[in-house]
Structures are given as structure tokens and as C-alpha cells.
Amino acid sequence: MPRHALPAKAASRDRPAATISPSILSSDFARLAEECKRMVDLGAEWLHIDVMDGHFVPNLTLGAPIVKSLRQHSAAFFDCHLMVSNPAQWVQDFSKAGADMYTFHLEAAVAAAQGGQEGELSTSEPHPAVLDLCKQVRDAGMYVGIAIRPATPVETLFPYLEKGLLDMVLILTVIPGFGGQKYMQDAAQKCRVLRDKYPELQIEVDGGLDPSTVSHAASMGANVIVAGTAIFGAPDAGVAIKQLREAVDSAAAAAAGQAAA
Numbered sequence: 001m002p003r004h005a006l007p008a009k010a011a012s013r014d015r016p017a018a019t020i021s022p023s024i025l026s027s028d029f030a031r032l033a034e035e036c037k038r039m040v041d042l043g044a045e046w047l048h049i050d051v052m053d054g055h056f057v058p059n060l061t062l063g064a065p066i067v068k069s070l071r072q073h074s075a076a077f078f079d080c081h082l083m084v085s086n087p088a089q090w091v092q093d094f095s096k097a098g099a100d101m102y103t104f105h106l107e108a109a110v111a112a113a114q115g116g117q118e119g120e121l122s123t124s125e126p127h128p129a130v131l132d133l134c135k136q137v138r139d140a141g142m143y144v145g146i147a148i149r150p151a152t153p154v155e156t157l158f159p160y161l162e163k164g165l166l167d168m169v170l171i172l173t174v175i176p177g178f179g180g181q182k183y184m185q186d187a188a189q190k191c192r193v194l195r196d197k198y199p200e201l202q203i204e205v206d207g208g209l210d211p212s213t214v215s216h217a218a219s220m221g222a223n224v225i226v227a228g229t230a231i232f233g234a235p236d237a238g239v240a241i242k243q244l245r246e247a248v249d250s251a252a253a254a255a256a257g258q259a260a261a
Helices: 029-041 064-071 087-097 106-113 128-139 154-161 190-197 214-219 237-260
Strands: 019-022 046-052 077-083 101-105 143-148 168-172 202-206 224-227
Touching: 019 237, 029 046, 029 064, 029 237, 064 077, 064 087, 077 087, 077 143, 077 224, 087 101, 087 106, 087 128, 101 106, 101 128, 101 168, 106 128, 106 143, 128 143, 128 154, 143 154, 154 168, 154 190, 168 190, 190 202, 214 224, 214 237, 224 237
Parallel strands: 019 046, 019 224, 046 077, 077 101, 101 143, 143 168, 168 202, 202 224
Antiparallel strands: none
């Protein structure tokens, strides 16, 4: 069983509670455990851990051994985003390491089942390999998340959402694995499609988010906000976390008001 409950949706809101997930990829790696504690102490609900294998994306970053080490120093919710070419390979490693959310890429899971070849993703029929992977993650005691790139249609998620297999969807608002990109508003609009259909769903947005862009993502229906430099590089990280959360709360209140009108 997962060690943490997911944010709940109040009757007066159009989405689950606002959740801020600082990306520790932007932290001081020489003080990683301290940085994680600092984020939680400043009010962050989750910690976002980017896992890149150098294949699905060109960069190589954090792996299960680091998650395992951090777990000895933190009881926080570990929000793990796996940008890897074979996500089924790492399920048990991350479960044993202490991950809470295991978010894999739909594109990678399907390609791995097709000999590494990416193809057209169905909007009507679930892929057997993805169904199996969702079950593996759940059986390993973690929450199931699926991420999609900016170019992947949101409708490709419907076959899995309709079966109730997903706890969270991660909408990438930059191309994964490349730094210095601007927030993509078009990609974030997928959140509105999802929120209108699935009000209880955890919808996470990652990429180019800061106090100047978060209001748009929140207005589209996101409730989980990932930010790296905008938090760790801020003069006051606590203020940055508060600003991000307030943007989500403001959007949720506005949506509730419109629904009641």
C-alpha cells in the first residue's frame, strides 16, 4: 500500500487540492538531503525526482540508489518521473527504494513493447503492455502516473483513464530532456480537456513553470505544479512555493464560482 494519501477534491472545488512538487534536479546535489528537507519545511507537499536514462532523453540523471538514500532522510512523497526507454525494467527497483508515484511515459512503454520503435498511439484501445505496466506499478505498492510529451495527443490517455488505471497524468509543457525551453501554452491546454472529463484526477504540469506562467496552467485545470529553478533559484523559495500554490487555489476558486453561476 502507498504510504501517503493523494490530495482529495473538496466538494467546493473543481479539482483536488493544490500540490507543489519542487524538482530536485535544480537543487544543490552536494546537499541533496538538506535541500529536500528545506523544501518540505517551506511547505512543499511532494518532491519531484526526474529519472533520465540517456536513451529516451539524452541526459543521464538520478536513479533508484539516490531515491533509496534520500528515503533514509525523508518521509516526503517521492514523485518519480521516469524518462526512460524501458519503464517496466525499473518498477521493482523504485518500489524498493521508496518511490510513491511512478510516472512513466506512454510513448516509451509502447515503444519498448514494439522493439524500441515508436508508432501511432491508439485513442480507443489500451495497449496490452501499458495495461500490464500499470498493474505492475500498482502491485508494487506505488501510485500509477502516465506522462505524455507535448506532441502526443491527450486522447491517447483516454483508454487508460476510462479503465480507472491512472492516479495521475503528467502533461509536459516542454520537450523532455532539454533545458532552457519556454512554457508551451498549447501543450497545457490538454489539462482543460482532462479536467472537464475527470474532476477527481491528479493533473500535473511540468516544464517552464514559474510565477509568470503558472496561472495559465492552473486556469487549464492543473493541480500539481512541478518547478525547479523557479523555486530553488528564487530569492525566497518559500515565497515561490506560496505563489505557485495561490495560483492554483485562485484558479480553482474561479472555476467553482463559474460553475455555481
